[in-house]
Amino acid sequence: TQLLEQSPQFLSIQEGENLTVYCNSSSVFSSLQWYRQEPGEGPVLLVTVVTGGEVKKLKRLTFQFGDARKDSSLHITAAQPGDTGLYLCAGARAGNMLTFGGGTRLMVKP
Amino acid sequence: DTAVSQTPKYLVTQMGNDKSIKCEQNLGHDTMYWYKQDSKKFLKIMFSYNNKELIINETVPNRFSPKSPDKAHLNLHINSLELGDSAVYFCASSPTVTSTDTQYFGPGTRLTVL
Numbered sequence: 001t002q003l004l005e006q007s008p009q010f011l012s013i014q015e016g017e018n019l020t021v022y023c024n025s026s027s028v029f030s031s032l033q034w035y036r037q038e039p040g041e042g043p044v045l046l047v048t049v050v051t052g053g054e055v056k057k058l059k060r061l062t063f064q065f066g067d068a069r070k071d072s073s074l075h076i077t078a079a080q081p082g083d084t085g086l087y088l089c090a091g092a093r094a095g096n097m098l099t100f101g102g103g104t105r106l107m108v109k110p
Numbered sequence: 111d112t113a114v115s116q117t118p119k120y121l122v123t124q125m126g127n128d129k130s131i132k133c134e135q136n137l138g139h140d141t142m143y144w145y146k147q148d149s150k151k152f153l154k155i156m157f158s159y160n161n162k163e164l165i166i167n168e169t170v171p172n173r174f175s176p177k178s179p180d181k182a183h184l185n186l187h188i189n190s191l192e193l194g195d196s197a198v199y200f201c202a203s204s205p206t207v208t209s210t211d212t213q214y215f216g217p218g219t220r221l222t223v224l
Contacts, residue, residue, distance in 0.1 A: 040218070092209035095158055095160075096141065096158070096208060100153040
């Protein structure tokens with residue numbers, strides 16, 4: 001069974017602080033995807049990383065895929081209350097099957 | 111103009127009952143999925159259909175039976191509901207089964223079994 005360990009599970013920070021969420025696995029994935037989920041809604045894709053060592057930026061969010069394509073990180077710079085939510089990483093394998101991490105619940109206080 | 115829609119949004123039922131959840135996508139995608147999200151927010155794949163054909167069944171009890179009448183619909187029927195079936199069920203779709211294709215999720219159906 002391919003597992004994705006996501007850490008931390010919970011994170012409560014003040015507005016303006018930086019944070020990093022980690023997603024680790026012993027397995028190689030075809031791609032690694034990051035989603036954000038709001039209460040009462042389905043997950044929404046933020047980014048897909050495919051190549052080992054790849055770095056993608058989305059405004060204040062920076063996503064990195066490990067060289068061996070087994071782990072990934074999400075770094076948020078100068079967090080804002082609007083960043084509050086559940087962040088999920090997911091590894092894709094054959095058939096576009098997604099294996100999700102356990103999620104990181106982020107709260108950014110004003 | 112909702113991309114992936116599910117009905118109902120909420121479903122409360124008694125143990126032992128049979129219920130169905132419907133999913134429709136208007137994106138013209140070939141592939142559809144069902145996921146289960148438990149109370150700890152862990153999201154797990156249940157089924158994957160490509161062009162109306164089942165391609166993945168992730169060790170889900172056979173009380174769960176997906177049905178795809180056409181490419182745009184993937185319904186989930188659950189027989190003899192159990193307490194442990196209580197969860198939020200998400201339908202999703204993607205253009206193809208390519209592992210870099212974006213999956214678009216529906217709003218979820220919260221199932222509560224009493």
